[in-house]
Amino acid sequence: MRITAEHVIRFIETIAARVKEQRAYLTELDSAIGDADHGINLDRGFSAVLAKLPTVADKDIGTILKTTGMTLVSTVGGASGPLYGTAFLRASMALADRYEFNEDDLVAALEAALEGIMMRGKAQRGEKTMIDTIAPAIDALKTARSRDVDAHAALRESLAAAEAGMKSTIPMLATKGRASYLGERSIGHQDPGATSAYLIATVLVETVESIQPEAG
Amino acid sequence: MRITAEHVIRFIETIAARVKEQRAYLTELDSAIGDADHGINLDRGFSAVLAKLPTVADKDIGTILKTTGMTLVSTVGGASGPLYGTAFLRASMALADRYEFNEDDLVAALEAALEGIMMRGKAQRGEKTMIDTIAPAIDALKTARSRDVDAHAALRESLAAAEAGMKSTIPMLATKGRASYLGERSIGHQDPGATSAYLIATVLVETVESIQPEAG
Amino acid sequence: MKKLINSPETVVGDALLGMAAAHPELIQVHFDPDYITRAGAPVRGKVGLLSGGGSGHEPMHGGFVGYGMLDAACPGAVFTSPVPDQMLAATKAIDGGAGVLHIVKNYTGDVMNFEMAAELAQMEGIEVASVITNDDVAVKDSLYTAGRRGVGVTVLLEKICGGAAEAGLPLAEVTRIAQNVNAQGRSMGMALTSCAVPAAGKPTFEIGDDEMEIGIGIHGEPGRQRMKLQSAREITEMLASAILDDLPFNRGDQVLAFVNGMGGTPLIELYVVYNDLVKLCGDRGVTISRNLIGNYITSLEMAGCSITLLKLDDELTRFWDAPVHTPALRWGR
Amino acid sequence: MKKLINSPETVVGDALLGMAAAHPELIQVHFDPDYITRAGAPVRGKVGLLSGGGSGHEPMHGGFVGYGMLDAACPGAVFTSPVPDQMLAATKAIDGGAGVLHIVKNYTGDVMNFEMAAELAQMEGIEVASVITNDDVAVKDSLYTAGRRGVGVTVLLEKICGGAAEAGLPLAEVTRIAQNVNAQGRSMGMALTSCAVPAAGKPTFEIGDDEMEIGIGIHGEPGRQRMKLQSAREITEMLASAILDDLPFNRGDQVLAFVNGMGGTPLIELYVVYNDLVKLCGDRGVTISRNLIGNYITSLEMAGCSITLLKLDDELTRFWDAPVHTPALRWGR
Numbered sequence A, B: 001m002r003i004t005a006e007h008v009i010r011f012i013e014t015i016a017a018r019v020k021e022q023r024a025y026l027t028e029l030d031s032a033i034g035d036a037d038h039g040i041n042l043d044r045g046f047s048a049v050l051a052k053l054p055t056v057a058d059k060d061i062g063t064i065l066k067t068t069g070m071t072l073v074s075t076v077g078g079a080s081g082p083l084y085g086t087a088f089l090r091a092s093m094a095l096a097d098r099y100e101f102n103e104d105d106l107v108a109a110l111e112a113a114l115e116g117i118m119m120r121g122k123a124q125r126g127e128k129t130m131i132d133t134i135a136p137a138i139d140a141l142k143t144a145r146s147r148d149v150d151a152h153a154a155l156r157e158s159l160a161a162a163e164a165g166m167k168s169t170i171p172m173l174a175t176k177g178r179a180s181y182l183g184e185r186s187i188g189h190q191d192p193g194a195t196s197a198y199l200i201a202t203v204l205v206e207t208v209e210s211i212q213p214e215a216g
Numbered sequence C, D: 001m002k003k004l005i006n007s008p009e010t011v012v013g014d015a016l017l018g019m020a021a022a023h024p025e026l027i028q029v030h031f032d033p034d035y036i037t038r039a040g041a042p043v044r045g046k047v048g049l050l051s052g053g054g055s056g057h058e059p060m061h062g063g064f065v066g067y068g069m070l071d072a073a074c075p076g077a078v079f080t081s082p083v084p085d086q087m088l089a090a091t092k093a094i095d096g097g098a099g100v101l102h103i104v105k106n107y108t109g110d111v112m113n114f115e116m117a118a119e120l121a122q123m124e125g126i127e128v129a130s131v132i133t134n135d136d137v138a139v140k141d142s143l144y145t146a147g148r149r150g151v152g153v154t155v156l157l158e159k160i161c162g163g164a165a166e167a168g169l170p171l172a173e174v175t176r177i178a179q180n181v182n183a184q185g186r187s188m189g190m191a192l193t194s195c196a197v198p199a200a201g202k203p204t205f206e207i208g209d210d211e212m213e214i215g216i217g218i219h220g221e222p223g224r225q226r227m228k229l230q231s232a233r234e235i236t237e238m239l240a241s242a243i244l245d246d247l248p249f250n251r252g253d254q255v256l257a258f259v260n261g262m263g264g265t266p267l268i269e270l271y272v273v274y275n276d277l278v279k280l281c282g283d284r285g286v287t288i289s290r291n292l293i294g295n296y297i298t299s300l301e302m303a304g305c306s307i308t309l310l311k312l313d314d315e316l317t318r319f320w321d322a323p324v325h326t327p328a329l330r331w332g333r
């Protein structure tokens, strides 16, 4: 599978559209255990990214992702800004100067992104954050690939793991981020960041699935 | 008819009880076109009067009424404090040093009270105030007495006029007091002061009616 | 009705005790009758300034007692004029031999109670002058009615006359300046929500989630008009135009602009209103040379704001700028 | 949700414009990236103080920029940490050669964004130190969690460190004092009503007419506990005991008591709370030697209050008393 700069741009554009669509839902989730701004934050950030994309449309994937990450850092604020910003920046380093990449590169980029998030947020799995969506998704992707299933099937397994991870945050006690202030009261609510991470995972899988398997 | 100091005390005590009972209603009326305190104000004042009454229980009627008036002035505040306070003070002057009085004295005392209210408030009939209850009531009392009906019947005619007067404030445009700030919006609401004045008139009539007509 | 109080009966007294505990170097609180005096009152030879009114408008008036502003304040029950006993006691306590100015907001109750107190004080040989503020353009003015309410201008007048009295001006002069401030100032207010009188236990008026009241006073009394909620810009325009047209304020005028919160509106919104006011005044060629933005004359927890404009001359500006040190207003020392 | 704004998108910008128009002699407002600097910044040779955080807490932080307090403030979107670009630009603008102290409230977003900004500033050769406030005893402290929130102590720290920086103390000393203030201060808050984030368009949480939230933060985040409304005395007792027991504050301690309104609670209620607080501290032998009462660190239009106690020593008292001249806090000049 060949993932090109064009696909990456479509991926980011679709995230922006999906975030706008789900803005109220994400904010609603953040009302329950946070400060009612997660959807607003991401929408502000990805709208800014959307406006920036044309300036890098003909650039390499690293530059596209770096611009995305920097724009998120500069416009989102809050916790999710530095976290998603760092994720895109780390992915951009993994794909620097590239105009296309394959499944292996994808895994490496996702791992770099997750590492960036964990470093920036000083958090682990099980703390009721976006990590609880992303980490199991990457694990599932790697496991599937080690079983040699095709890329699309692997991604679908990964997405199922992402969904399960997102839902796993419901019974969790938050120990990081704003939800941690709630203590026991954080239990029973799905984490907004885990939800936006699942949203992005969905878009990633959709984008890859839309790629013609000609070069497969 | 002989109205004694004891009757006057019972009159004032009953006002206090009635005002406490109607406190929420009077305040409710004041919410519509005022500042939601008329019942609270009068209850505060008459409760204070009630506490003071024992100290003048054996005094002349003038002293009882003066103490009532001064206590109202010192505890009610707002518009109704000086107005009702002045009314009782004026009545006290009309009945100075007396231990009992008759119907003629009653009329004179009521007229003095009304004059005091009009002087203090610089208001006339038709401005949507307590005057619209009191003035017609006194007029009716005087008219009935000029027709030579008995005291109780005259008082009942007077009370009917008081009630009509109170209700006449509903369609009026307020030009005095706090309700005047509402302009046209004051129309359609019964004036709280006109209502408390009617309450007091009711108590007055009840008190007089309870007097054994032996000395009639 | 949710409030941080112990009971409707004790709220005024508890708050007075809190003020006394918080500001012993500035004020002294007296009870029964209740009044607040400036620490060290009376100031010999200085005109004494007394104001008062119902409670529920904090920091007005008690928060304005101190150097360069009021010598005393008489707090009534919530939204209820204080009684003459309070004003009489306060007047006596602050008379430093130069007479006392009563600053009265034009409400029937306040006017009558202050009138009675002034008569009593004069009978006791104290020279008393009175000024009645009536700056609220939401109310139609007329000789035959109770006239306009006193609102925002009262705060500015207390500060400016405080400066004048501190400078040693005699009673007649301080009174003249007070009348001038009142003559040159106009206000109008609006509400997004009602307040609730503690003893009444529920909101004074009901209002829809998309409605506002224009032309309200400071006692939860309904305004002149109920309308659909509009933007800060439109609201500011409505209030400011009525004010500007009334005096009228003219091209070239210098003004003090006072954007006041009613108690439940946060500062961020008052700055939004101020920003719109600056533009509006600019369009009319009116220059804002001084400003005051915050909760100074409130109506319990009501959400909303009022705007006051005061035309400034050199004298008013000088006394506005003069040092003041009270619990709620402080500068220059 | 009724607010005096023009749109959720413009509320922060409009308020900043209003602040710029109102206080040109004190502050300068910069846009894109948004930050506020003290007029005349940088002050040569003085340590620069920078704070920032989401908007909606006014007057914090922008209202504290000026002589004797902050050199700059970075306002984020409502309740959202500002971004590193803002902190970097502000840090550069106020560095007078003596380095810059970042005052950060302990929220994941604030901490991360300030961290990124500090890294960038240091790369540009500016000496940057950071202090993270975490005074909210409603949150259990632990090495394994995000820890306690920074709330009321932040205001006191900004004032005290402002005094220290103005006195010429070097960055290391100002940082030491900042850490000391944070170490000696504790806070807790409660809410009667929720606030509504403008862009969200509705209250962050629903709450019954007879309920309150104890242990809330300043972002409309729910508290630790929902309970039936109680009296001011009981509420004050609940907050104050948690605070007093935590440090702990001991018999003989001198403290600064800060009763803060959340934005929708009127001053009269804050004085009622202060009165109850004085009694409670008295019972414990803790002396309140300084106080601050008013809306200083708010949560939009939320009704409620927070209490902060700060143990004072001579140094902290001296820098608290030092002159300050900002839009929201002013004394001594």
Ligand SMILES: Nc1ncnc2c1ncn2[C@@H]1O[C@H](COP(=O)(O)OP(=O)(O)O)[C@@H](O)[C@H]1O
Binding pocket: A030, A034, A035, A037, A038, A039, A041, A042, A077, A078, A079, A080, A081, A083, A117, A120, A121, A122, A123, A128, A129, A130, A131, A176, A177, A178, A191, A192, A193, A194, D079, D080, D081, D108, D109, D110
């Ligand atoms: N330390 C952390 N590590 C990873 N993710 C985190 C951390 N803290 C918060 N998050 C994520 O960020 C989300 C909240 O983002 P957002 O609402 O935009 O920021 P804020 O909490 O500053 O308002 C949470 O739902 C959580 O998934």
Ligand SMILES: Nc1ncnc2c1ncn2[C@@H]1O[C@H](COP(=O)(O)OP(=O)(O)O)[C@@H](O)[C@H]1O
Binding pocket: B030, B034, B035, B037, B038, B039, B041, B042, B077, B078, B079, B080, B081, B083, B117, B120, B121, B122, B123, B128, B129, B130, B131, B176, B177, B178, B191, B192, B193, B194, C079, C080, C081, C108, C109, C110
């Ligand atoms: N100038 C006046 N003359 C006569 N009665 C008046 C006048 N002004 C007000 N009132 C009466 O006082 C009543 C209001 O009393 P109250 O609510 O206790 O005082 P306030 O208006 O100061 O809150 C009005 O309903 C009206 O009947």
Ligand SMILES: [Mg+2]
Binding pocket: A030, A034, A035, A036, A037, A038, A078, A178
């Ligand atoms: Mg959030």
Ligand SMILES: [Mg+2]
Binding pocket: B030, B034, B035, B036, B037, B038, B078, B178
């Ligand atoms: Mg009334």
Ligand SMILES: [Mg+2]
Binding pocket: B035, B037, B078, B079, C054, C079, C080, C081, C109
């Ligand atoms: Mg009243």
Ligand SMILES: [Mg+2]
Binding pocket: A035, A037, A078, A079, D054, D079, D080, D081, D109
């Ligand atoms: Mg946030």
